[in-house]
Amino acid sequence: MSSIFDKFAPLQEQHASLTALGRSPADIEFQEIISPTEATLNGKRTILMGTNNYLGLTFDDEAVEAAIESLRTEGTGTTGSRIANGSYDGHKELEKELAEFYGMRSAILFSTGYQANLGAIAALAGRDDYLLIDADSHASIYDACRLSDAQVIRFRHNDPQNLARKLERLEGTSGSKLIVVESIYSMLGDMAPLKEFIEIKKKYGAYLLIDEAHSLGVMGEKGRGLCEQTGLEDDVDFITGTFSKSIGTVGGFLVSNLPGLDIVRFVSRPYMFTASPPPSVVASARKTLSKIAGATDLRKKLWDNAGQLYNGLKAAGFELGPTLSPIVAIRLSDSEKAIALWNGLLDAGIYTNLALPPATPFGWYLLRSSISAAHTPEQIALAVDVCSTIGRELGLIAVSNRKNAEEMQVNGAKTLNGASEKRPFSTSEPESAVPTRAGAPVARA
Numbered sequence: 001m002s003s004i005f006d007k008f009a010p011l012q013e014q015h016a017s018l019t020a021l022g023r024s025p026a027d028i029e030f031q032e033i034i035s036p037t038e039a040t041l042n043g044k045r046t047i048l049m050g051t052n053n054y055l056g057l058t059f060d061d062e063a064v065e066a067a068i069e070s071l072r073t074e075g076t077g078t079t080g081s082r083i084a085n086g087s088y089d090g091h092k093e094l095e096k097e098l099a100e101f102y103g104m105r106s107a108i109l110f111s112t113g114y115q116a117n118l119g120a121i122a123a124l125a126g127r128d129d130y131l132l133i134d135a136d137s138h139a140s141i142y143d144a145c146r147l148s149d150a151q152v153i154r155f156r157h158n159d160p161q162n163l164a165r166k167l168e169r170l171e172g173t174s175g176s177k178l179i180v181v182e183s184i185y186s187m188l189g190d191m192a193p194l195k196e197f198i199e200i201k202k203k204y205g206a207y208l209l210i211d212e213a214h215s216l217g218v219m220g221e222k223g224r225g226l227c228e229q230t231g232l233e234d235d236v237d238f239i240t241g242t243f244s245k246s247i248g249t250v251g252g253f254l255v256s257n258l259p260g261l262d263i264v265r266f267v268s269r270p271y272m273f274t275a276s277p278p279p280s281v282v283a284s285a286r287k288t289l290s291k292i293a294g295a296t297d298l299r300k301k302l303w304d305n306a307g308q309l310y311n312g313l314k315a316a317g318f319e320l321g322p323t324l325s326p327i328v329a330i331r332l333s334d335s336e337k338a339i340a341l342w343n344g345l346l347d348a349g350i351y352t353n354l355a356l357p358p359a360t361p362f363g364w365y366l367l368r369s370s371i372s373a374a375h376t377p378e379q380i381a382l383a384v385d386v387c388s389t390i391g392r393e394l395g396l397i398a399v400s401n402r403k404n405a406e407e408m409q410v411n412g413a414k415t416l417n418g419a420s421e422k423r424p425f426s427t428s429e430p431e432s433a434v435p436t437r438a439g440a441p442v443a444r445a
């Protein structure tokens with residue numbers, strides 16, 4: 001008899017062949033979380049280079065204490081949605097604090113960042129409206145398109161002219177047009193050309209929503225993100241974000257200066273039909289959010305660290321994302337070598353994210369790191385050193401780049417678990433060509 005799981009046979013084969021080359025990213029299990037940047041993996045002390053813990057605040061004493069206190073006084077969960085079961089004080093306070101932080105009129109809290117995009121976008125763009133999304137959008141934005149009744153149009157990644165052409169074709173139509181972009185793109189770390197997008201949105205009378213998931217706490221003098229950094233906060237209609245990265249917990253939000261935002265609560269299914277965030281999560285998010293504006297030193301450290309990793313890997317000869325940011329991704333076109341590099345790094349005690357097509361732009365295989373202010377220069381130097389050693393052995397980078405990489409190292413690599421002595425994979429095949437942007441999938445309006 002056939003099984004309901006038969007349709008997944010190709011996926012299961014893919015997973016099995018991935019595991020046969022070492023391990024599966026889905027099976028990684030940390031036994032002990034030592035700090036924001038270290039954990040044990042199968043008994044081995046491992047540097048965490050792929051956690052999105054940008055400011056390293058997951059162990060912040062005050063945030064931890066606030067969560068513990070709230071657990072004691074308010075319990076472990078709300079056991080229902082705010083529409084059905086009412087709000088807790090903390091939900092309301094956090095929304096007020098978010099609105100104040102962004103200098104905007106209102107904020108709505110969601111249970112995750114994924115739900116914030118799903119709930120905000122699907123509610124804002126309804127029947128007869130148009131959703132214009134960047135082709136490299138996060139899955140939560142694509143899923144919002146499925147939930148929305150709007151007509152969905154994709155434009156080329158970070159291409160304002162392509163967006164303008166799509167909007168031009170909509171002239172004369174009556175529905176609202178909502179453009180959705182991200183500040184820092186989660187896979188390659190590149191950033192939206194916000195000024196150009198804003199000029200186009202104004203020209204065509206569209207609305208603009210920006211997902212600041214990876215830039216909250218990371219960019220701008222007060223940590224409000226790309227909009228703040230570029231001085232364009234007044235020109236953006238909606239901002240979504242998450243507490244799962246620099247804020248170090250879980251939860252999401254929508255903020256806006258437009259009057260009337262509150263109605264979204266009554267039309268957004270991911271807001272109405274799911275339990276509201278637990279009070280302990282809200283308590284720690286509030287505590288951490290209150291520190292973001294003043295976290296200037298952490299932001300500086302974060303960008304210094306990002307520079308050390310990005311420049312070190314670039315000097316070693318790796319193909320990286322186009323922009324320096326705390327997301328540093330090595331772009332590879334050979335699946336076996338990408339998997340070998342990822343496994344080699346793990347053997348050496350360094351954890352990165354292995355991102356595989358179709359979740360990646362242009363079908364690349366990505367070894368993605370998200371750097372933290374809590375990383376030390378020694379940890380980063382070690383990561384660059386081990387990556388370069390394995391990269392040379394796999395023929396991913398030229399041996400002649402060794403000197404460059406060594407010169408880029410600030411403090412010199414020190415071994416952790418004997419890491420840089422390990423040579424787990426060896427091949428001298430040259431790297432095959434990386435697909436170009438021209439191969440990107442683009443939907444037609």
Ligand SMILES: Cc1ncc(COP(=O)(O)O)c(C=O)c1O
Nearest residue numbers: 112113114138140186213242244
């Ligand atoms: C750009 C972007 N938006 C939204 C999300 C969803 O956030 P969360 O994990 O908090 O649900 C992510 C998560 O990785 C993301 O990268």
